[in-house]
Amino acid sequence: MKKKLPEEEIDNIVVAQADNDSAWEKAIHIHKKESTSLSIPADLAARAAFLAQLHRETGIEEWLTRIIRERIEIEEGAFVEARREITMKDGA
Numbered sequence: 001m002k003k004k005l006p007e008e009e010i011d012n013i014v015v016a017q018a019d020n021d022s023a024w025e026k027a028i029h030i031h032k033k034e035s036t037s038l039s040i041p042a043d044l045a046a047r048a049a050f051l052a053q054l055h056r057e058t059g060i061e062e063w064l065t066r067i068i069r070e071r072i073e074i075e076e077g078a079f080v081e082a083r084r085e086i087t088m089k090d091g092a
Contacts, residue, residue: 004088
């Protein structure tokens with residue numbers, strides 16, 4: 001049975017292993033495409049255009065990009081947290 005480490009102790013371990021490549025998982029490489037098209041229903045596009053205007057964005061694309069980026073960051077954070085909880089539960 002593994003004991004649960006205090007957060008400060010975990011931070012110290014991570015800092016100590018920061019330069020040790022063998023302590024980390026294999027790197028993930030992502031290939032970024034130049035640009036991507038996205039089709040959305042006309043009624044949704046109209047609602048998005050209204051909200052972009054309301055937020056004084058220069059265009060709907062910029063506003064949608066910001067909203068999508070924010071949502072992805074939220075989802076990635078939730079995924080990392082869930083993965084950490086599962087790992088801790090499996091290790092306990």
